[in-house]
Amino acid sequence: MIIGIDASNIRGGGGLVHLTELLHNADPLKNNFSYIVVWACQSTLDEICDKTWIIKKSNRVFEKGFVIRMLWQWLFMGKQVQREKCSILFIPGGSFVTSFRPIVTMSQNMLPFEWEEIKRYGLSLFFFKLLVLRLISAYSFRKANGIIFLTKNAKDNIISKTKGNYSCTAIVSHGIGDRFYCPPRKQNNIRIYCTDNPIKLLYISPLEPYKHHDNVVKAVSLLRNKGLPLVLDMFGYPSRKFVKNRLCKLMNKYDPESNYLKYHGIIDNKEIHKIYARADISIFASSCENLPITLIESMAAGLPIVSSNMLPMRDILGANCIYFDPLDPNSIAMSLKEMIISDERRTEHSLGSFELSLDYSWEKCAKLTISFINKVADKYRHDNL
Numbered sequence: 001m002i003i004g005i006d007a008s009n010i011r012g013g014g015g016l017v018h019l020t021e022l023l024h025n026a027d028p029l030k031n032n033f034s035y036i037v038v039w040a041c042q043s044t045l046d047e048i049c050d051k052t053w054i055i056k057k058s059n060r061v062f063e064k065g066f067v068i069r070m071l072w073q074w075l076f077m078g079k080q081v082q083r084e085k086c087s088i089l090f091i092p093g094g095s096f097v098t099s100f101r102p103i104v105t106m107s108q109n110m111l112p113f114e115w116e117e118i119k120r121y122g123l124s125l126f127f128f129k130l131l132v133l134r135l136i137s138a139y140s141f142r143k144a145n146g147i148i149f150l151t152k153n154a155k156d157n158i159i160s161k162t163k164g165n166y167s168c169t170a171i172v173s174h175g176i177g178d179r180f181y182c183p184p185r186k187q188n189n190i191r192i193y194c195t196d197n198p199i200k201l202l203y204i205s206p207l208e209p210y211k212h213h214d215n216v217v218k219a220v221s222l223l224r225n226k227g228l229p230l231v232l233d234m235f236g237y238p239s240r241k242f243v244k245n246r247l248c249k250l251m252n253k254y255d256p257e258s259n260y261l262k263y264h265g266i267i268d269n270k271e272i273h274k275i276y277a278r279a280d281i282s283i284f285a286s287s288c289e290n291l292p293i294t295l296i297e298s299m300a301a302g303l304p305i306v307s308s309n310m311l312p313m314r315d316i317l318g319a320n321c322i323y324f325d326p327l328d329p330n331s332i333a334m335s336l337k338e339m340i341i342s343d344e345r346r347t348e349h350s351l352g353s354f355e356l357s358l359d360y361s362w363e364k365c366a367k368l369t370i371s372f373i374n375k376v377a378d379k380y381r382h383d384n385l
Contacts, residue, residue, distance in 0.1 A: 001033045003373060004086035006077060007040035008062045008069050009093040012237070013206065014293045015108055016047060017269065018174055018365075019092060024049050025175075025366035032374055037084045039077075055084070066129065070136070073098050088377040090369075091144075095136045102145035102380035104373050107154055110290045111210070112137055113161050117288040120209035126240070138162040146376035148172050148369065150291035153312040168379065170372040174291055175362030176300045179273045184302035184350035187343040198229040198260070199340055202279035202303070204272070206236045207243045210288040212308075212326045214250050217261055219332035221254040228340060231260045232283075235267045235275060276301035281339060281346070284308060285326045291316070299357035304346040306335050320352030 007019055019040075028034060035053035038045065041062035048054065057080070061072045078100035081089050089098070092106045111117055112134035121127040141147055142164035149155035149171050159166055193199050201220060205211045213234060220232045238244040247263060255261040267275060276282070282298035284307045289295075295316060298305055307313045309323035322345070324335035339345055 001087045001374060001377060002085055003033050003036045003370070004081045004084060004089040005036060005038045005040075006073065006089060006091045006096065006098075007038055007044055007093065008059075008073065009066070009095070010040060010044055014174070015093060016044060017293055018108070019044070020047050020049070021175060021177065021362040022092075022366050022369060023051075023054060025362045026370060027366075028053050031367060031370040033370060037081075037086060039080065057084075070095070070097055088373055088380070090373055091140075095133065095140045096144075097136070097140075102376055103143075104146040104148065104376050105140055105144040106148040106150075107137075107141070107158055108150065108290055109133075109137075110154060110157065110288055113158055114210075114288045117210045121240075138164075141166070145380055146170070146372060148372060150174060151312045151315065153315055154290045168376055170368065172365055172368045172372065173360055174293055174296070175365040176293075176296055176357060176360045177273075177362065180276065180297045180300040181357070182273075182277060182300070182302045184347070184354050187304070187346040187350070189343050190341050193229045195229050198231040200278065200280045201230055201232045201283055201336070202235075202275065202281070202298075203232065203283040203285065204235045204267070204275065204294045204298075205284070205286065205292075207238045207240060207247060209240065209243055210286055211236075212285040212287065213243070213247050215326060215329045215332055216283055216285050217247065217250050217254060218329035219336060220261065222329065222333040223337055223340075224255075224260055228337065230340075232262065233275075233279070234263045235265070235272075237266050272297070273301070276303060279303055281306060281336070283332075283336070284313065285324075285332065286310075286313075287326045289313065296357055296360050299353040300360070302350050302354050304339055304350045305353055306332075306339050316356070317353055318356070320349050320356060322349070 010016055010019055037055045039057045042058045045056045045058055074097040077098040081100050088102050089100055090104045094105055112130050118130045141162050146168040203216055220230055224230050251261040282303040282305045284295045286308055287310050305321045307321050307323055308326040322335045322339050325331040
């Protein structure tokens with residue numbers, strides 16, 4: 001079987017990590033396919049490993065905006081796939097308008113389906129883009145021959161909102177790279193920390209309104225003003241200019257000398273495991289997620305985690321975390337303090353979440369994903385004999 005992958009709308013973040021790890025861990029002998037053809041922009045193709053059974057296809061159109069890429073897919077994608085004699089097309093980005101069949105698509109983005117989160121962007125161009133994306137995504141899911149969801153929560157949520165007849169679905173979680181795994185280390189008593197040896201808090205996430213960096217900054221400042229020796233390091237792509245401006249303004253207000261509030265911007269994915277290794281506690285304050293990769297990476301890194309109490313975080317972490325309301329800085333501060341002052345809680349939660357992280361494997365993800373793609377292709381072929 002020849003598998004086509006339309007990755008023309010994948011640029012970075014979790015989507016790129018998923019694509020590169022999926023192809024790195026796939027095996028034509030173990031997973032029953034001949035080769036894979038990938039359509040993507042050149043920067044994405046450069047991140048994909050070179051293997052004899054991976055054929056990379058680029059096009060200048062893939063560097064253009066969303067509308068132009070969709071137009072190209074509608075007019076030319078099907079012909080390209082047929083020319084390469086692909087048995088099936090996998091679209092991990094979720095949305096498609098091509099008439100080629102069969103197609104397996106994937107739900108990686110919950111944002112277009114969460115109205116309360118969409119409203120956080122105000123009447124901006126991105127606000128209307130999300131509304132269009134919601135319509136296209138719902139259309140794509142209804143027209144696909146198979147859909148992969150990352151979590152049961154995402155599956156239930158999206159099916160209820162798109163009201164399609166989904167007879168062929170699978171739940172396949174992302175994995176975690178081996179370099180992230182670090183057994184939980186001994187947790188120190190609060191008394192050993194001081195201004196010269198502060199507790200290092202870590203928040204890795206793109207700057208988006210639903211990630212609530214501003215509330216995390218306020219919470220950490222509350223605790224710092226009460227005498228707790230904390231430093232907050234934030235890493236992430238500044239996706240929205242207004243979010244970055246608001247964050248920088250808050251940081252300057254609470255910590256004009258940059259003593260404990262630090263935003264470092266983008267970090268190379270190849271270096272990110274080193275950042276986890278230097279931290280003491282991981283924070284995750286999002287109110288809208290599918291399966292957050294940085295959260296499960298924090299689990300694998302053996303870090304105690306203080307997290308948003310919204311789904312799917314509660315399903316992922318279970319009892320191995322202290323939760324907070326991401327909309328309330330006081331709630332974040334209380335949960336952080338509870339974790340910080342108790343080395344027993346830090347030990348218990350880091351051990352528990354680390355054990356849960358062992359179930360997330362890219363090899364397992366590749367095996368289940370390609371097995372499902374094979375299943376959909378076989379069903380389509382059988383139905384059309």
